[in-house]
Amino acid sequence: MEWIALKHALLAHLPVATGLLLPWALFASQRAGRGIRPWWTVCRYLGWVGLLGLLAALVSGAGAGRLLALIPAGRIFPLPASGLGADAQLFRHALIATTAGILAVPALWSMNRARKDHQSLGLLALLFGLLWSGALLATGYSGYGLAHPRRPVIVLPTSAKVAEVPPTPVDPEAQAPLRALDYAALEALHAEPVKSPAHGGRWIRAWANATAASAYRAGRALPPGALVVLSSVEDRWGRPGTEPGPLYALEMKGETPTLTFYWPQVPVDRRRETGGEARAYWRGENAHLDACRACHASGMADPAQRSRWRVPRVRAIPAN
Ligand code: HEC
Known part of the structure; x- marks a missing residue:
């Protein structure tokens, strides 16, 4: 048939x-x-x-x-x-x-x-x-x-018309936080991962752009234009594992902080944290970010609360 x-x-x-x-x-x-x-x-x-x-x-x-x-x-x-x-x-x-x-x-x-x-x-x-x-x-x-349906005749706009039509604003970050994903191009604030209880007990590294870096190190309020990203990996037996965790980003748009949470692939056993979603991209006014605001109400978290726990160094004992 x-x-x-x-x-x-x-x-x-x-x-x-x-x-x-x-x-x-x-x-x-x-x-x-x-x-x-x-x-x-x-x-x-x-x-x-x-x-x-x-x-x-x-x-x-x-x-x-x-x-x-x-x-x-x-x-x-x-x-x-x-x-x-x-x-x-x-x-x-x-x-x-x-x-x-x-x-x-x-x-x-x-x-x-x-x-x-x-x-x-x-x-x-x-x-x-x-x-x-x-x-x-x-x-x-x-x-x-x-x-073979007839195609609509293409009318070339005259230059006058081009001037009339305002460019439609497109949001390049609608699908993914492009600037945060490019975190490796920023300055690394942590030489090695630290374990952050505030972010699900994951191992994080912070990255900052030039505007943010010195203020962040000094623990001063972040200036407008500052971007700080946390990259993360899941914990595995008390050490940084191999599973990538979410990206956390903080951007100072003028005086207002905006938070972003991006987890492109949530492992099945962690979907409790995202309300069952397999992919999480929360930004702007997303209600999921309200929990973050408990510590990030004014943007940067209290520097005194920063995590310091690193993987303990094991000194090799010379065998003799
Ligand atoms: C319990 C408090 C707490 C909560 C809740 C929390 N954070 Fe944080 N956040 C911190 C602390 C403390 C730091 C400093 C780095 C560290 O030690 O983890 C930090 C660091 C950050 C940074 C780097 C800039 C900075 O402020 O140091 C970003 C970005 C960030 N968090 C995003 C988030 C997002 C997004 C959420 C919600 C999904 C969140 N945080 C929830 C406490 C918190």
């Missing part, structure tokens, strides 16, 4: 070819007299081939319409739902195709009538044959319109 339905475009070429070829043969067979029989045969051959092609196209067309969900289940004919538009175009195509199917009957009957050897194929055959050919071509034409 699917195989036939998807061949509709291919099968539809046969009846269209009939529509193009049959009129010439019909005109040629209008001459009465000896030696006209071969032209009857040509007409009849084209007629039967055209009919077979048309039947195949009708079946595959209805199949394709169903497959592409253009025709609702339980129907074989696409009635337009409402108004005009794409489905009206499909309806027209199906209507013309059906007309061609009906016209095939008188056309084939008139072409296959018994004739005397010296007679022409007859005006009736010419009339019905031409009508049928016209319907076949119209079907092909409307089908082409369906398969």
Whole structure:
């Protein structure tokens, strides 16, 4: 079924070819007299081939319409739902195709009538044959319109128009916090990870931009434009593990601090922390950040609270 339905475009070429070829043969067979029989045969051959092609196209067309969900289940004919538009175009195509199917009957009957050897194929055959050919071509034409929708004409804006249209503001950080993700380009404030109970007991490293670095080290309020990012890894047996944790970012936009929390892939056993979400990107006024504000109400956390716990150094005891 699917195989036939998807061949509709291919099968539809046969009846269209009939529509193009049959009129010439019909005109040629209008001459009465000896030696006209071969032209009857040509007409009849084209007629039967055209009919077979048309039947195949009708079946595959209805199949394709169903497959592409253009025709609702339980129907074989696409009635337009409402108004005009794409489905009206499909309806027209199906209507013309059906007309061609009906016209095939008188056309084939008139072409296959018994004739005397010296007679022409007859005006009736010419009339019905031409009508049928016209319907076949119209079907092909409307089908082409369906398969190749006309593109809207592109109007090049004049320079005056360009000036009128204000650029639409796009938020480059809508999908991910780009500046925070680039933390490794910032200045490292921790040479090695420290364990931070305030941030889920993860091992963190802080990174700051040039504006923030010296103020952060001195524990002074961060100036406008400051950006501090915490990168983190999960704890594993009391040491920094291999699983990456979330990114925490603090940016001073003027005097107001903005916090960001970004965890691109939350492990299944940690989704409690994100309310079940597999990915967390909280920023701005996100309610999840309210918990952070307990310690970050004015931006930077109290420097006295900073974590200092590092991985203890184990001195190698010389073996002797
Ligand atoms: C219990 C208090 C507390 C909570 C809650 C908390 N933090 Fe922190 N935060 C700190 C402390 C203390 C530091 C200093 C680094 C350290 O020792 O962990 C810090 C550091 C930071 C920093 C680096 C800049 C700075 O202030 O030192 C960022 C960014 C940050 N936290 C973001 C967050 C975000 C986002 C949340 C919420 C998901 C959060 N924090 C929740 C206490 C907290």
